[in-house]
Amino acid sequence: MSDEKKLSPRSEDFSAWYNEIVQRAELAEHSPVRGSMVIRPWGYGIWELMQRALDDMFKETGHENAYFPLLIPLSFIEREKEHVEGFAPELAIVTQAGGKELEEPYVIRPTSETIIYSMYAKWVQSYRDLPILLNQWANVMRWELRTRLFLRTSEFLWQEGHTAHATAEEAEEETRTMLGVYRRFMEEWMAMPPLTGLKSPSETFAGAVRTYACEALMQDNKALQAGTSHFLGQNFARQFDLRFQTEAGEEEYAWNTSWGVSTRLVGGLVMTHGDDDGLVLPPRLAPAQVVVVPILRGEGGGPVLEKAHEVAARLKDAGLRVRVDARDNLSPGAKFYDWERKGVPYRIEIGPRDLEKGQLALARRLVPEDGARKAFLPEEEGIARLPGLLDAFQAELLEAARARREAASVRGVASLGELEEAFESGAGFVYTGWSGDEAVEEEVKERTKATIRVIPDEEFRSSDRPAGCVSGTGPARDEVVWARAY
Amino acid sequence: MSDEKKLSPRSEDFSAWYNEIVQRAELAEHSPVRGSMVIRPWGYGIWELMQRALDDMFKETGHENAYFPLLIPLSFIEREKEHVEGFAPELAIVTQAGGKELEEPYVIRPTSETIIYSMYAKWVQSYRDLPILLNQWANVMRWELRTRLFLRTSEFLWQEGHTAHATAEEAEEETRTMLGVYRRFMEEWMAMPPLTGLKSPSETFAGAVRTYACEALMQDNKALQAGTSHFLGQNFARQFDLRFQTEAGEEEYAWNTSWGVSTRLVGGLVMTHGDDDGLVLPPRLAPAQVVVVPILRGEGGGPVLEKAHEVAARLKDAGLRVRVDARDNLSPGAKFYDWERKGVPYRIEIGPRDLEKGQLALARRLVPEDGARKAFLPEEEGIARLPGLLDAFQAELLEAARARREAASVRGVASLGELEEAFESGAGFVYTGWSGDEAVEEEVKERTKATIRVIPDEEFRSSDRPAGCVSGTGPARDEVVWARAY
Numbered sequence: 001m002s003d004e005k006k007l008s009p010r011s012e013d014f015s016a017w018y019n020e021i022v023q024r025a026e027l028a029e030h031s032p033v034r035g036s037m038v039i040r041p042w043g044y045g046i047w048e049l050m051q052r053a054l055d056d057m058f059k060e061t062g063h064e065n066a067y068f069p070l071l072i073p074l075s076f077i078e079r080e081k082e083h084v085e086g087f088a089p090e091l092a093i094v095t096q097a098g099g100k101e102l103e104e105p106y107v108i109r110p111t112s113e114t115i116i117y118s119m120y121a122k123w124v125q126s127y128r129d130l131p132i133l134l135n136q137w138a139n140v141m142r143w144e145l146r147t148r149l150f151l152r153t154s155e156f157l158w159q160e161g162h163t164a165h166a167t168a169e170e171a172e173e174e175t176r177t178m179l180g181v182y183r184r185f186m187e188e189w190m191a192m193p194p195l196t197g198l199k200s201p202s203e204t205f206a207g208a209v210r211t212y213a214c215e216a217l218m219q220d221n222k223a224l225q226a227g228t229s230h231f232l233g234q235n236f237a238r239q240f241d242l243r244f245q246t247e248a249g250e251e252e253y254a255w256n257t258s259w260g261v262s263t264r265l266v267g268g269l270v271m272t273h274g275d276d277d278g279l280v281l282p283p284r285l286a287p288a289q290v291v292v293v294p295i296l297r298g299e300g301g302g303p304v305l306e307k308a309h310e311v312a313a314r315l316k317d318a319g320l321r322v323r324v325d326a327r328d329n330l331s332p333g334a335k336f337y338d339w340e341r342k343g344v345p346y347r348i349e350i351g352p353r354d355l356e357k358g359q360l361a362l363a364r365r366l367v368p369e370d371g372a373r374k375a376f377l378p379e380e381e382g383i384a385r386l387p388g389l390l391d392a393f394q395a396e397l398l399e400a401a402r403a404r405r406e407a408a409s410v411r412g413v414a415s416l417g418e419l420e421e422a423f424e425s426g427a428g429f430v431y432t433g434w435s436g437d438e439a440v441e442e443e444v445k446e447r448t449k450a451t452i453r454v455i456p457d458e459e460f461r462s463s464d465r466p467a468g469c470v471s472g473t474g475p476a477r478d479e480v481v482w483a484r485a486y
Numbered sequence: 487m488s489d490e491k492k493l494s495p496r497s498e499d500f501s502a503w504y505n506e507i508v509q510r511a512e513l514a515e516h517s518p519v520r521g522s523m524v525i526r527p528w529g530y531g532i533w534e535l536m537q538r539a540l541d542d543m544f545k546e547t548g549h550e551n552a553y554f555p556l557l558i559p560l561s562f563i564e565r566e567k568e569h570v571e572g573f574a575p576e577l578a579i580v581t582q583a584g585g586k587e588l589e590e591p592y593v594i595r596p597t598s599e600t601i602i603y604s605m606y607a608k609w610v611q612s613y614r615d616l617p618i619l620l621n622q623w624a625n626v627m628r629w630e631l632r633t634r635l636f637l638r639t640s641e642f643l644w645q646e647g648h649t650a651h652a653t654a655e656e657a658e659e660e661t662r663t664m665l666g667v668y669r670r671f672m673e674e675w676m677a678m679p680p681l682t683g684l685k686s687p688s689e690t691f692a693g694a695v696r697t698y699a700c701e702a703l704m705q706d707n708k709a710l711q712a713g714t715s716h717f718l719g720q721n722f723a724r725q726f727d728l729r730f731q732t733e734a735g736e737e738e739y740a741w742n743t744s745w746g747v748s749t750r751l752v753g754g755l756v757m758t759h760g761d762d763d764g765l766v767l768p769p770r771l772a773p774a775q776v777v778v779v780p781i782l783r784g785e786g787g788g789p790v791l792e793k794a795h796e797v798a799a800r801l802k803d804a805g806l807r808v809r810v811d812a813r814d815n816l817s818p819g820a821k822f823y824d825w826e827r828k829g830v831p832y833r834i835e836i837g838p839r840d841l842e843k844g845q846l847a848l849a850r851r852l853v854p855e856d857g858a859r860k861a862f863l864p865e866e867e868g869i870a871r872l873p874g875l876l877d878a879f880q881a882e883l884l885e886a887a888r889a890r891r892e893a894a895s896v897r898g899v900a901s902l903g904e905l906e907e908a909f910e911s912g913a914g915f916v917y918t919g920w921s922g923d924e925a926v927e928e929e930v931k932e933r934t935k936a937t938i939r940v941i942p943d944e945e946f947r948s949s950d951r952p953a954g955c956v957s958g959t960g961p962a963r964d965e966v967v968w969a970r971a972y
Contacts (some may be wrong), residue, residue, distance in 0.1 A: 062647035098629035
């Protein structure tokens with residue numbers, strides 16, 4: 001169906017724009033099940049490409065996939081105190097099954113640390129059985145009252161890595177390695193450059209010792225926590241008796257890590273690149289990188305349609321993802337709108353005149369600097385150049401996102417007043433000193449709605465490190481990055 | 487860990503053999519959650535290869551993936567009468583979520599017809615919106631009291647295709663197409679040649695008009711229902727108001743199909759090819775097709791290990807899945823056992839003497855006809871020949887499975903006495919005439935434990951079609967195939 005109604009402009013109502021684009025680009029929609037979404041083929045196609053890329057990276061770093069039960073005995077969740085406190089309010093609970101009341105209720109996994117480490121405890125006897133480096137692709141459930149498609153839903157899809165190591169050092173290294181994998185994926189595939197760093201204790205995962213995160217800045221200058229990697233210490237190992245015999249013959253608890261990203265990334269992709277015409281997809285994650293639209297005018301469409309399929313076949317042979325839009329009930333203009341809304345990077349138009357001249361009209365989803373969105377190229381040249389044009393498109397998106405992030409970053413803010421002012425004038429990431437005192441986090445949150453997103457990794461730190469805490473009371477322990485967040 | 491204890495022989499206790507092999511080849515094991523299994527990396531690796539192959543075939547036949555909610559309102563399941571009767575006893579029910587009792591309970595999907603067709607009803611207005619050809623990869627839950635790893639578990643992984651069409655003919659064609667896809671996958675990838683055909687009404691899916699199935703014969707001569715494809719008619723469309731305007735402007739209900747295969751296929755693979763030494767994997771579904779074992783004796787292992795990695799790298803470049811087993815705490819013999827148990831098709835041994843002679847020792851998982859399991863080949867020749875040897879291995883497995891199936895098939899059985907006799911003397915598939923009377927099915931089941939697996943498709947029918955029903959009372963309407971089944 002063609003749907004030519006304009007989207008709400010981002011500048012007027014970013015939130016309305018997001019909701020409209022997700023539904024009208026047919027990424028996802030609400031379902032009759034409270035808080036659960038339906039991911040439609042175009043949205044799921046993006047997720048499949050994300051999965052494939054991440055899965056390859058996980059395997060390259062030595063991980064294998066496995067699958068653990070959806071249901072977890074309630075008593076398991078309750079064993080790790082902080083873990084249950086964090087998750088109890090969000091649990092969905094199965095109390096009946098097979099026509100009977102269950103003796104012990106099960107929860108639908110909100111995350112799988114407990115069930116997975118209970119199995120590792122059976123598999124590990126000696127240091128020779130370590131490390132265990134597993135990942136699982138799965139659905140999880142966290143009951144949410146206020147939901148937004150992709151960003152916050154009761155059920156979502158994700159991957160969760162769970163590893164066990166013989167030493168704290170090795171586990172810490174794994175935690176950092178996977179944070180790096182996420183960052184690389186977000187930059188190279190999503191063209192969404194995140195800040196990375198450590199979470200403050202108040203934002204640490206329930207049950208973890210330390211949480212590292214990737215935080216990306218959306219176009220409304222709010223941050224999106226896009227991936228986390230947790231150093232769990234021996235917290236879960238103690239509760240699930242995950243012990244091993246060291247090389248020296250001693251018994252010790254193993255050291256665990258867990259790390260995950262979810263379908264939330266699809267929301268991040270939308271909010272990083274979309275514009276008022278619709279979605280803009282980085283070519284590496286576009287289910288179709290090129291759409292070929294034959295311009296058929298009345299009779300004699302045969303040769304044009306044939307050429308469209310021929311060009312598409314040649315581009316497929318060159319390794320591109322291509323579709324031909326041969327629908328006969330839509331005008332070319334309606335098709336253009338449709339694929340622009342869906343964010344396809346390049347469109348090729350072929351009409352009778354192009355056929356005569358042996359040329360292709362290439363239209364780019366983004367208007368380039370010089371303003372020429374459409375180019376006419378000889379057929380051979382157009383086909384030969386498209387892979388390179390797509391690479392350039394991908395690079396341009398990353399560059400633009402990085403520039404936007406930096407333009408919205410404010411460094412060297414030295415007081416609560418300045419901090420407030422920065423957010424009032426639309427800042428995204430604001431860098432300040434912080435004493436480490438949670439009371440400061442609470443005060444800032446109250447005054448600005450912002451929270452500490454990360455204690456940034458070395459390369460993101462300001463060259464001039466702040467000496468004092470933003471609160472004005474005492475020295476800074478760390479430089480931190482504040483933002484309002486999803 | 488090495489585990490050199492012998493498996494129970496298949497001939498003595500097939501069921502014990504199966505349970506041992508699944509656990510000792512580290513495919514899967516039981517979990518603390520009643521009826522739910524943990525799929526370990528080796529088993530999940532097989533499932534991933536199955537998924538990839540099937541997914542490609544689904545896409546080639548015009549389908550896209552999507553994702554629908556895990557939870558289904560109880561009232562949805564109850565709308566289609568036969569559907570709820572079939573599934574009610576197996577439902578797991580969520581009654582509490584987010585700290586509250588739910589007003590309407592949700593069931594964990596046992597299958598997704600109801601939730602999916604409720605969404606299609608929103609998406610379809612006109613014949614132009616049809617067909618819808620979607621598939622979903624998901625977990626489902628059917629509460630089972632007697633479980634067996636892969637074959638029958640409460641939670642299992644599967645894919646479910648759900649399509650909507652404008653005409654009955656088109657839906658029927660889709661049903662048959664997907665049955666054909668399953669059959670081709672089972673033959674070409676699993677080397678497990680199934681019979682295909684129509685189910686009798688007593689074995690038809692709850693809510694379907696007709697169910698087609700792939701039925702494969704295991705080594706104990708019991709049948710495994712390995713895939714089903716259902717023509718649903720307008721049964722669900724009526725309940726979920728899935729209507730469309732025809733080209734002529736009339737309102738009509740759409741016609742649906744659904745089709746699925748599950749992790750049960752992994753069990754089928756084990757029972758089709760495994761032997762008393764362990765698993766035997768068809769190369770196209772082996773997570774490792776070749777394992778390279780360096781034979782390290784004391785000092786001087788460096789060059790041998792180096793050569794092992796070099797050979798592995800060259801085989802990987804040739805597109806094979808290869809591992810090097812460089813564990814230093816196991817003897818070569820223990821490694822051989824380990825990989826034989828896991829079913830890896832080819833093993834390459836490289837020791838100091840092989841290095842000197844520039845040769846590789848190739849050991850095959852299956853003993854070939856001429857009895858020479860191990861061959862010494864010059865390095866170059868060994869590397870060059872392996873892809874072809876793996877193809878031959880794959881073809882041999884299919885041939886052997888087909889020959890076994892035919893050897894265990896008995897045709898032209900004309901009375902209940904003969905039928906009983908056939909099963910007593912170990913028959914697998916028994917072909918007879920059948921009047922269409924369900925009472926005959928019941929009587930046969932009581933006397934032999936066998937059921938009608940399919941009314942076979944044309945190519946599987948006997949050249950001499952039986953004239954009378956096996957019950958001796960009247961003419962045969964169809965030829966049918968009986969078997970004891972999983």
